[in-house]
Amino acid sequence: MYRKSIILKKITAFFGVFFLQFILFFPLSFLNDFQLKITHFIFGDFTQFLLEYFFNKNNVRIDYSSDSCSMLVLIIILLFTSSIFSFIIKKKWGNNFLLIIEYLCVLYISVILIKYGTDKIFKTQFPEPESNILFTRFGNLDKDILFWSTIGTSKVYNLIIGSIEFFTGILLLFKRSQFFGLLLAIICFSQIFIINIGFDISVKFFSLILLLMSLLLVREKGWKLILKIISLPKKAFFDQAIFLPFKAFIKILILGILFIKIGIPHFNNEDKKNSLNLAGAYHVTSHESKYQYLFFHKDQYLIFREKSSEKMIVYHYDISFDNQIILEDDQHHVSKHLFVKNKKDNTIIFSFNNEIINAKVINYSKMNALQNQFHILTD
Numbered sequence: 101m102y103r104k105s106i107i108l109k110k111i112t113a114f115f116g117v118f119f120l121q122f123i124l125f126f127p128l129s130f131l132n133d134f135q136l137k138i139t140h141f142i143f144g145d146f147t148q149f150l151l152e153y154f155f156n157k158n159n160v161r162i163d164y165s166s167d168s169c170s171m172l173v174l175i176i177i178l179l180f181t182s183s184i185f186s187f188i189i190k191k192k193w194g195n196n197f198l199l200i201i202e203y204l205c206v207l208y209i210s211v212i213l214i215k216y217g218t219d220k221i222f223k224t225q226f227p228e229p230e231s232n233i234l235f236t237r238f239g240n241l242d243k244d245i246l247f248w249s250t251i252g253t254s255k256v257y258n259l260i261i262g263s264i265e266f267f268t269g270i271l272l273l274f275k276r277s278q279f280f281g282l283l284l285a286i287i288c289f290s291q292i293f294i295i296n297i298g299f300d301i302s303v304k305f306f307s308l309i310l311l312l313m314s315l316l317l318v319r320e321k322g323w324k325l326i327l328k329i330i331s332l333p334k335k336a337f338f339d340q341a342i343f344l345p346f347k348a349f350i351k352i353l354i355l356g357i358l359f360i361k362i363g364i365p366h367f368n369n370e371d372k373k374n375s376l377n378l379a380g381a382y383h384v385t386s387h388e389s390k391y392q393y394l395f396f397h398k399d400q401y402l403i404f405r406e407k408s409s410e411k412m413i414v415y416h417y418d419i420s421f422d423n424q425i426i427l428e429d430d431q432h433h434v435s436k437h438l439f440v441k442n443k444k445d446n447t448i449i450f451s452f453n454n455e456i457i458n459a460k461v462i463n464y465s466k467m468n469a470l471q472n473q474f475h476i477l478t479d
Contacts, residue, residue, distance in 0.1 A: 112316070113189055116201040118182040119313050123208045125174065126306075127164050130215060139164055139174070147173045160479055166306040167478045175305065205313050206272050209285055212310060213269030220262025226252040239467035246469055247299040264288065279322060285314045302478045378419075378441070382448060382459035394448075394459050402427065425450060 125143070127136035144162060150173045151157040162170040189197055219225035229249040233241070241249070251257060265288055271281030289311035296304045318326075382394040392410075395403040402417040402425070415427040425439040439450040446461040464470070 109194065110186060112198065112319075113194060114182050114186040115312070115316050116198050117185045117189075118178055119205055119309075119316070120201050121178045121182060122175075122309060123204060125164075125178065126171070129165075136163065143174060143177060146177065150176075157479075165478075167302040167304055167476070169477050169479050171305055172477060202317055205317055206278065206282075209310060209314060209317075210269040210272040210281075213265045213272070213285065213288065217262045217264070217266030217269060220258045221266065222262075223252070223255065223258055226258055228252050239464060239469045242468045243299045243471075243473070244301045247295065247301065279318075279325070282314055282318050282322070283326075286311065286318070289314055297474075300474050302475070304476070381462040381464050383462050384457055384459045386456065386458045389455060389457055391457065393462075394457075427452075 125135070125139045127133070127139055140162065147162055147170055151160050151162075151169055155169060155173075157169055160169055164170050164174050216225060226248060229252050233245065233249050238246070264284070268281050268284040268288060271277040271284065289307060293304070293307040293311050295301065296307050378396040379398060380396060382396070384391045384394060390406055390408070391404045392407040393405040395401075395405070396417075397403060400417055402415045404413040404415075405411070406413070415429055417428070418426045419439075420426055420436065423439060423441075425437050426434060427437065428434045437451050439448070441448045448457075448459050450457055
């Protein structure tokens with residue numbers, strides 16, 4: 101037990117030293133560039149050497165921004181120096197040293213949350229999308245731009261999330277509310293880190309370190325308090341032996357109903373198919389047609405997009421036994437049309453509104469929005 105306690109203290113000291121160095125040397129863009137100048141003065145030449153020798157990176161910009169090669173090297177250096185300093189620290193200084201680090205880490209996280217919370221409230225972090233973004237097709241945008249632009253369209257979302265982050269930062273500044281503030285900070289940084297991973301946004305390292313810093317600050321007493329809060333009474337009224345068989349039966353019954361009602365539809369969630377196997381996007385090749393694209397939605401909708409206005413006209417469709425297409429508009433008017441699909445090249449021909457429409461399938465799976473790209477480093 102004593103040995104475990106010593107190891108735990110050493111690990112805590114290691115992370116404490118690392119976070120202290122990270123606070124000192126990782127440049128925050130909103131604090132001008134004095135941090136960058138200090139970090140570059142101390143680690144610049146060594147960072148350049150490591151990038152060229154081990155990473156084969158020449159002429160890389162050394163700005164230590166999140167997810168850059170220079171930041172990765174800085175983290176490696178800080179991890180190495182932390183392992184040395186954590187063993188140098190004497191036992192009698194250990195507790196006071198950790199208290200100072202905790203105080204600085206709390207202030208650092210508070211500043212970050214207040215800063216980015218304020219930015220969201222005043223819509224400077226997620227501004228309204230620029231005109232070039234608004235006029236770019238959804239599928240041609242990268243996932244990080246898609247997320248950034250979508251969030252920027254909602255003032256309410258920015259106001260709510262920004263207020264939560266700002267409020268969390270304020271809570272951290274007061275001793276009585278600090279624990280609750282740390283729990284909120286863990287939730288905030290967990291969500292941010294998941295978003296950064298899921299949408300390939302280039303602040304993954306920074307958000308991960310902030311999350312780890314918050315987790316360290318809760319410490320052992322905090323986790324014990326959390327477990328105490330969520331722990332259930334040892335015995336409840338329905339825990340008596342007479343109720344145990346009924347409890348088991350009710351639990352199995354509820355789980356069975358949930359599986360049938362919720363689970364099975366997901367197992368059978370195959371794309372709806374018809375005899376012609378229609379799906380996806382088609383480009384209209386008929387020059388005289390006023391339509392540019394056709395879209396076959398998986399829920400049996402056929403969508404026409406006009407060339408000039410880009411207006412979308414929607415019909416519910418079905419395929420008859422003789423392979424004709426049956427269209428129904430939003431006024432429930434039904435019409436039947438001749439429809440032919442060439443299985444070799446997936447081209448289609450059908451008559452609609454007194455014109456013959458020719459269209460060929462589009463392979464849209466290569467569009468930026470559909471790529472599962474993930475970049476650990478940005479350069």
